[in-house]
Amino acid sequence: MxxxxxxxxxxxxxxxxxxxxxxxxxxxxxAQIVSTGPGVKVAFDAALAGQGKQLFANRYACSVCHQVSSAGVSGASVGPDLSRVLLAQVPQGTRPELNPLEKWMKEKGLARPEDDPEKAAGLVTQYLANPPDYSSTMKGQVLRFKDTAGGDDAWLKDVKAIVELLKQAATK
Ligand code: HEC
Known part of the structure; x- marks a missing residue:
């Protein structure tokens, strides 16, 4: 040649x-870009986040209404994609009433959750323990989840694992 x-x-x-x-x-x-910027820097416990993923997808079937695309959890879109919910951020175009955490964090004095992701994680935990009236769907759902868990304390323990998953999701 x-x-x-x-x-x-x-x-x-x-x-x-x-x-x-x-x-x-x-x-x-x-198909949908949910990340609104580079992942936030926040420490999380990977084993606990793994438990949270199981609880989210299986025990409580949160995926019937939500996905956490950044953590590879697929699901429906009745509620917002929770990839950046640690920072009270939802995909562009989401109706404001589907993002009660933004209002919740402001009420609790954290207008910029990205400045204090640890505090934000604590506020997401409090929200999931007892959602406010203006978060009507979750208020009803959490009553059901408490039944499934077997009481408030057992639910709070599972919420902590789920919040660990949401922290992990926000780092991506
Ligand atoms: C029946 C559907 C449904 C199920 C099941 C469900 N959610 Fe939701 N979720 C919603 C809707 C709708 C909203 C919007 C706020 C509202 O109406 O309560 C929401 C809001 C949220 C928010 C706040 C989002 C924001 O941006 O403020 C978080 C966090 C959340 N859900 C977590 C969970 C977790 C964790 C589970 C499972 C343990 C779960 N949800 C199960 C429908 C659901």
Whole structure:
């Protein structure tokens, strides 16, 4: 093979790969971009977050209404995607009434949860322990979850694992 032929074939192969990549790459992109910026820096316990993921997907079936796409938890869209809920952030276009945590955190004196993710995690825990009246769906659901758990204390223990999952999700 003459060197010039080799070069031409090399070029042809390169262009073929480039075209293939351009055709394939857009299909690998997630349909919905939920991250509103780089992941927040917050420490979390990976084993507890793993338990939280099981509780979320199986025991309480939160995924009937929510997904946590950044943590690989698929689910429905009745409630918001919880990937950045630690910071009270929801995907763009979400109706404000689906984001009660924003109001909740402001009421508790944390207008910028990204400045204090640990405090934000504590407020998400409090919210899930007893959602306010203006979070009407969750208020009803949590009564049901307390029944499933076997009381307030058992529910709070499970909430802590679920919040660990939400911390992990927010780091991505
Ligand atoms: C029947 C559907 C449904 C189920 C099941 C459900 N949620 Fe929700 N969730 C909602 C809706 C709707 C909202 C919006 C606020 C409201 O109406 O309470 C919400 C809001 C939230 C919020 C606050 C979101 C924000 O941006 O302020 C969190 C956190 C949350 N849910 C966590 C959970 C967890 C954890 C579970 C399971 C233990 C769960 N949800 C189960 C429907 C549901």
């Amino acid at each position: 003459t060197p010039i032929l080799k070069v031409t074939m090399g070029l042809g192969g390169g262009i073929f790969l480039l075209v293939a990549a351009l055709l394939i790459v857009p299909r690998l992109q997630p």
